[in-house]
Every structure is written in structure tokens, then in C-alpha cells.
Amino acid sequence: MSESKMSEWKTVTVDLDGSVAVVTLNRPHKRNAMSPQLHIDMSDVLEKLRYDTASKVLVITGAGESFCAGMDLKEFFVELKDNPAEFDRIYRMATEWRYRTLRYYPKPTICMVNGYCFGGAFTVVEACDLAYVAKEATLGLSEINFKHYPGGSVSKSLANLLRPRDALFLAMTGRTFKGDRAAEIGFVNAAYPAADLRREVMAIAHEIAQKDPDALQACKEGYRFSLEMSAEASMNFTAAKSDQLTMRQKDSWRSEGIGDFLSGKYRPGLGGHEQAAKPSS
Numbered sequence: 062m063s064e065s066k067m068s069e070w071k072t073v074t075v076d077l078d079g080s081v082a083v084v085t086l087n088r089p090h091k092r093n094a095m096s097p098q099l100h101i102d103m104s105d106v107l108e109k110l111r112y113d114t115a116s117k118v119l120v121i122t123g124a125g126e127s128f129c130a131g132m133d134l135k136e137f138f139v140e141l142k143d144n145p146a147e148f149d150r151i152y153r154m155a156t157e158w159r160y161r162t163l164r165y166y167p168k169p170t171i172c173m174v175n176g177y178c179f180g181g182a183f184t185v186v187e188a189c190d191l192a193y194v195a196k197e198a199t200l201g202l203s204e205i206n207f208k209h210y211p212g213g214s215v216s217k218s219l220a221n222l223l224r225p226r227d228a229l230f231l232a233m234t235g236r237t238f239k240g241d242r243a244a245e246i247g248f249v250n251a252a253y254p255a256a257d258l259r260r261e262v263m264a265i266a267h268e269i270a271q272k273d274p275d276a277l278q279a280c281k282e283g284y285r286f287s288l289e290m291s292a293e294a295s296m297n298f299t300a301a302k303s304d305q306l307t308m309r310q311k312d313s314w315r316s317e318g319i320g321d322f323l324s325g326k327y328r329p330g331l332g333g334h335e336q337a338a339k340p341s342s
């Protein structure tokens with residue numbers, strides 16, 4: 062398995078583990094709070110990895126004991142207070158990569174919440190396709206505790222993912238909760254003991270990385286855009302998307318995917334080619 066590190070950014074590192082890119086928010090001394098520089102770096106990282114042919118799946122996590130302590134309250138809210146143009150530039154960038162770029166990213170994205178997760182970090186978790194958390198991690202919508210509320214794209218992320226009762230309870234009390242609870246309320250797919258988190262998440266990432274990348278992109282886009290469409294529009298869209306997939310793959314879903322099943326090589330109901338190969342008689 063090939064491993065390599067990209068360290069051209071000040072606040073983010075990228076490690077390639079086979080075809081999985083592990084993107085690490087890297088300000089552990091500030092609990093990986095999202096500073097203006099981190100938004101600049103993450104925007105660039107996502108742009109580079111979008112076209113990087115070596116990586117097929119992204120895992121986003123935090124360095125040290127914290128996943129992300131939300132927005133950098135000092136560098137963003139206080140130090141840019143009297144600089145509205147710069148505040149606006151960073152605000153737009155912060156919203157763009159977390160809410161839009163990640164959500165419609167062409168490659169599968171998995172959030173690995175290894176520790177503290179507060180406020181604006183919820184948008185990263187929500188916009189990723191899948192999310193897993195350490196059982197021991199502490200999460201919270203802390204905004205109300207400093208006399209604010211889940212602004213920016215956080216409110217919309219909550220509305221997208223959580224039940225109204227959970228969203229408003231967490232936003233109005235600012236109470237913390239643990240990884241187990243995050244899984245119970247559907248904020249993440251599952252919680253694992255911290256010691257197992259990386260192994261479990263990387264296994265899922267590698268499993269997904271074996272699938273056809275064009276089919277994965279169609280899978281994401283079919284689902285995500287259908288959320289915003291009427292049933293009629295969605296069915297028209299997915300029919301066109303199937304034609305796009307056929308063109309991108311040069312029809313291999315039919316010739317290899319279905320063809321190999323029909324010639325008895327594997328059982329797609331039980332897995333991909335490797336997992337579900339039929340024993341040769």
C-alpha cells in the first residue's frame with residue numbers, strides 16, 4: 062500500500078494511504094479551531110484532491126485529541142471585526158468549502174470525528190457523505206453559551222440532518238453530548254471506541270475506494286440533487302445521469318458489471334468482483 066504525505070499547507074496535512082486521502086486539520090494547540098488560514102488551506106486542499114488521480118476517497122479528521130473546536134473565535138470573530146471586506150471574504154470561503162464543496166464533492170467523503178467537535182465543525186460532519194465518531198468524543202453546539210446561535214451554514218446543516226427536537230434542544234441548551242449519543246440521533250453513522258476509530262473508518266474508506274469512481278459520483282449526485290427536486294424532475298435527472306455514467310465508463314457497467322454476472326464469474330448481490338467471485342468448478 063503506497064503512503065505519502067503532502068505538507069504544503071500551514072494548517073492542514075494530507076496523507077495518502079493507498080487510494081484514501083486522509084485530510085487532517087492540523088492546529089492541535091488550538092484544538093483545530095478553523096482560522097482564516099485554515100479556510101484558505103482547506104479550500105485549496107479540496108481543489109487539489111478533486112483532480113488528484115491517486116486518491117479516490119477522502120477522510121477528514123483532526124490532529125491530536127480534538128476534531129475541531131469550531132470557528133477560531135479570536136482570529137475570525139474578534140480580529141476581523143473592523144475589517145468587513147476581509148470578514149466577508151473569509152466568511153464566504155468558510156461557507157463555500159464546508160457547505161457546498163464538500164456536499165457536492167465528486168469523491169466520497171468520510172468525517173472521522175476523533176475528539177472535540179463544536180459549533181461550526183458540525184457543518185463539516187454534516188456535509189460529508191458518512192461520519193464516524195469516537196465514543197469518548199465531546200460534541201456540542203456551544204454558540205448559545207457565548208450569547209450567540211448556530212449561524213452561518215450551521216443552522217441549515219442542523220435542519221438537513223437532525224430531528225427538530227434534537228436540533229433545537231442542542232442549540233438552545235449548548236449542552237455537550239458524547240459520541241454514542243451522536244450516533245443515536247443520526248448525526249453520525251456509528252460510534253467506535255477511540256482506540257478502534259481509525260481502523261474501522263479506514264476499512265470502510267478502503268472498501269468504498271474499490272468501487273467504480275464514476276458510479277460513486279453518480280450515486281452521490283443522484284441522491285444529493287434528488288433531495289432538492291420533485292419526483293418527476295429527479296427521475297428525469299437520474300435517467301440523464303445514467304446516460305452520463307454509461308458514457309464516462311464506456312458502458313463497462315453493462316459489459317463487465319452485468320456481463321461478468323451473466324457469465325457466472327461473481328454474484329453482485331453479495332459484493333463486488335473480489336468479494337463475491339464464484340468458485341471455479
Ligand code: ACO
Nearest residue numbers: 090091092094130131132133134135177179180181203204
Ligand atoms: N477559537 C479560538 N481558539 C480556540 C478555540 C476556538 N474555537 N478553541 C480552543 N481554542 C484555543 C484556546 O484559546 C487555547 O489557546 P491558548 O493556548 O493560546 O490559550 C487553546 O485553544 C487550547 O484551549 P483550552 O481551552 O485551553 O483547551 P481545553 O482542552 O481545556 O478545552 C475546548 C478545549 C473545550 C475546545 C475549549 O477550548 C473551548 O470551549 N473552545 C471553544 C469551543 C467553541 O465554543 N467553539 C466555537 C463554536 S461556534 C462556531 O464555530 C461559530
